[in-house]
Amino acid sequence: MADIAVQGLTKVYRSRAHPDGLLALDGVDLSVVDQEFVCLLGPSGCGKSTVLNVLSGLEQRYAGEVKVAGKVVSHNSGHPFRVGYVFQEPRLLPWLTVRRNIEFVLESEDIARSEWRERTDAWLHRVGLRDFAEAHPHELSGGMQQRTAIARAFAVDPEILLMDEPFSGLDELTARTMRELLLEIWLETRKTVIFVTHNCFEACFLADRIVVFSPRPGKIRKDIAIELARPRNYEDSRLFELSVSVTHYVTGKSVS
């Protein structure tokens, strides 16, 4: 059971520009049940990514309690559970081949060497990169690099999968294919996913539930359940209507 429970999460950034501290997150409560796909939606600067950083152990100074699969994310020992993370940029190590990039995280997560080849091959196959295992990242297009990053995140068999605007750097056509691929894989694996985005349509297409954030200070404004049947379809007119009303909600315009 990889459920996530965040209670009273508060984060203050101190910097030269903000000597008194900038309140990035103000008492955020968020709970995600096992196998749920949740999108955090909001404009930039509303603290969505900070939530991911806390969950992934990158951000260790915060107030509040964070539990994943019943285990408390401690402030100093990092995370006692496996995280898969897909960043906005692919963040592949450029000097390693695609295969070695995936093996790098398998080794970091202490996964037995005997499993590496099978896992890597299976995931590269799944994301359509079977023939590119020995290529270096610079030989791949942006979309293929991000596929590698997705394969890498799933290959560690994470308890939770965190995605930080993973398709926002891609052109829309590639991003569409990638969203469909992600949903296919998610339906097969049913990982608990937290997906950060500022794209309302993307959020409606992907999520079971959309959590809308408002900025300065970062707070949860609304929790919207998306009750569209899966598998979903880009051409679905209900998806379109839904995304229009969510967009209106986020931008503050009234729904007609």
Added chain:
Amino acid sequence: MAIVTEREFPIPASGNRLRIPESLSIRAASLVVLVIVWQLASIAVSAKYVPGPLPTFAALWDNAQSGALMKHFTVTMVRMLLSFAIAMLVGMAIGTVMGLYRRAEQSLDLVVMVGLTIPGLCYIIVSFMWLGLNDRAAVLAIAWTTFPAIAINIWQGVKAIDQRLIDMARVFGASNWRRTARVVVPQVLPYLMAASRFGLGIIWKVTVLVELLGRSDGIGYMLNYSFQMFNMADVFAWTLFFTLVMLVIELAILKPIERRLFLWRPEIRA
């Protein structure tokens, strides 16, 4: 649903394999032309002022036979390598600290820049005046002249480290040591390589100068000796020998290391 869209075919590999022999033959041809021009110049001016390739190689051969070549070459190499090691250590330490801490950067960047600007000759004279005409002073002077260039390269390299890749490794559970060895070091390596390049380039020039001014052996001393004797063939022979050694180090050591390390960087491989 097709998984790979048509847009995502990789960049085709260019014909690097074919170009290597071609570039080699061009280089060989340019060397041949150089030797011919040298010979022509010798005929045009006079063999006394511009000894041709044959007398030069003959002088080189004589020096090799007498054992002088090996003796002075060894002395020069030992001085160079020792100074190089010291300059690399000091340069790496200073460069790393400057790259990591803003305070260190602010207090040291001017110092390093000034260090780079002062002519090597000044360091040499000061070292000899402080420590006397001995090898300790020679090594000090050479290392002193060289380390600022190394520090600057390492400084830039440490500053250019991509924190995002380190964060990625941390999220996926890589230990502190592993992040350093597998994510940080490979990022700094190209700069380390550039630093040693710069360092060696400076060291060649300073070492002969040091030997000319304050030592009684080494290639720099022999160049000066040949100058005093007005033995132009020997001057040419020592210069030629020095150039050959530099070329061998470049082609047999530095280039292969670079090729192995940076196979993944298209701009260097090309």
